[in-house]
Amino acid sequence: MEFKEQIKQLGDKVTKLRDQIQTEEATKSAFVMPFIQSLGYDVFNPMEVVPEFVTDFGAKNIEKVDYAILKETQPIMIIECKNHLENLDKHYTQIHKYFHLTKARFALLTNGVEYNFYTDLDNANKMDEKPFFSFDLTTIKEQQIKELARFHKSGFDVNTILTSASELKYSNAIKNVLTKELATPSAEFVKFFVSRVYDGKATEKVMTQFTEIVRKTVDQTFNDIVSDRLMNAINQTKPQQVETDTANAHEKAAEESKIVTTEEELNGFYIIKSILRTSIDAERIHYRDSQTYCSVILDNNNRKPICRLWLNGQTKKYIGLFDENKKETKIEIATLDDIYGYGTQLVDTLQMYESEEK
Incomplete structure (x- = not known):
């Protein structure tokens, strides 16, 4: 399952269960831990996620933050959780204090429904008063999911996020000003x-x-712009043939219903994505699953296979690599970590497609 679908499903879960969740601990278990997992981190691995993280960096009194996400034993983001009924604004002081007691560059304050991400854009080593990125998980938008993907383990990069954070900060501020002006000029x-x-x-x-x-006038102008764009999109859409072979359609639907993307396949995909992100925009790397293997492809195009992961229903695991003629060679791997050993071949395949385009 792709990251976008994971987040949307979690948002649906929060909407359905929020009235049944009564405590902060229940909020953590039902909402926040699954959110951390969706970012690619193993919540049961203390080398990746530490609950009750001790923030004693230069502090006289030891404090504990709910979670810390680690990279190479160092915290890269701290997370403070509250009951989903709590107003997050009341707890800014607490997360502000924790931020200065760790070496993490990012702090997340959440109640499992609303998520506020902070850093130190205004003054170095001093957490900003306002979050640079905020969203409600139950109404999260496509663009917000793309921004959230930057925090995924497979592509987490401090400098990239900070660059995006600076732009987001002012973009959100402009949106807020426009929203207020449009409602009450x-x-x-x-x-x-x-x-x-x-x-x-x-x-x-x-x-x-x-x-x-x-x-x-402003309200009508925005409505006209939206209407014009919708009409342009409709006019540019080419009519598609509706004649289909019913038997083949049913057969294809039945076949697709048997496809289940496993956690192991997803982890393998994220490893490959992390290898290739240094050579190409990570958003161009996709996967398509089948009953027997999971393909990793470029630009969501089946004619640009980068590799295949043979992990389903087999006693042995394989990675399928492609040569310049797109001929596949299956190589046995003991664990997913073995994929890192074929980084050069994966990059070579990627560059082959890039050269063809040029």
Whole structure:
């Protein structure tokens, strides 16, 4: 299952169960731990995720944060959890204190429904007052899932996230300003339009009149833009043939229903993605599963196979590598970690497709 589907399914789970969850511990178990797992981390491996992490870095009094995610024994992100009924704003001071007691560059404050990510963009080693990235898991948007994917274990990179965080911070601030102005236009916002379309003096009566005009006009303009884009999308969509062989369609549906992407296949895919991300945008690496093997492909194109993982229903595990003629060679592997030993071949295959395109 791809990361996007994992997050959406978790959001559906939160929506269904939130009324039944009454305590902070239940929130952690039902919502937060599955969220950490969706990021590719093993919550039962103390080398990756440490519960009740001791934040005694230079502190007189030892404090404990709910979770710390580690990389090479060092915390890269700390997570403080609250009951899903709690208002997160009340707990900013607590996560702010913990941030300064560890070497982690990122802090996450969550109640299992809302997620606030913090770092130190404004002043080095001092956690910002506002999160650079926030979302509600029950209503998470496609773009937010893409931003969240940067925190996945397979592609976690501090510098990349910090660059994105800086842009997100100002982008979110602009969105908030626009949202407020569209709902209730301020005097400055209205005056901007009055100065450009009205020749007379901006008296109090004129400003009152234009406030409603601006609100209605802006609202209608946004509706028109959305409508135009929808029509363009519809007009550009080519009609597809509807004649299909019913028997073949049923057979294909039955075949696809038997396909189950296992956790081992996903872990193998994430390893391959982490190897290739230094050579290409990680979002171009996809997988397609079948009953017998899981293909890792470039640009979601079956004609650009990078490798195959033969892990289903077999006593032995194999990785299938492709040569310049796209001929596959199956190589036995003892564990998924053996995949790292074929990094050069994987990159060579990737570069072969890139050269063909050029």
